[in-house]
Amino acid sequence: MVLKACTRCHRLMEEDRCAICNIASSKNWSGFLIVIDPDDSDIAKELNITLPGEYALRVR
Numbered sequence: 001m002v003l004k005a006c007t008r009c010h011r012l013m014e015e016d017r018c019a020i021c022n023i024a025s026s027k028n029w030s031g032f033l034i035v036i037d038p039d040d041s042d043i044a045k046e047l048n049i050t051l052p053g054e055y056a057l058r059v060r
Contacts, residue, residue, distance in 0.1 A: 005029035005056035010047070012054040020051070031057025 004025035005011065006018035012032075018025055033055045038044035049055060 002027060003029075003054075005059040007059050009049075010055045010057070010059050011051075012056055026059050028060040029056035029058060033057055 001014060003012045003014065004016070004027050006013070006021055006023065006025050008021045008023055009018060010029075011018060011020060013019070013025060016025055017023065033043065035041055035044045035049050035052050035055060038049050038052060041049075044050075047055070
C-alpha cells in the first residue's frame with residue numbers, strides 16, 4: 001500500500017486523485033498528522049483542516 005497526499009488539502013489516500021478536491025495526488029510527502037476532531041484542534045485550525053482524517057504536513 002502506497003499512500004499519496006493531495007497537493008491542495010494534504011489528505012492522505014491510496015487513490016491517484018483526491019476525492020475532496022478532485023486533483024492529482026503526490027507520492028512525495030512528509031510528516032504525518034491524524035485529526036480526530038478538527039473543531040477542537042488548534043493544529044487543524046492552523047492548517048485549515050475541516051474534516052477528520054490522516055494528513056501530510058508537507059507535499060511536493
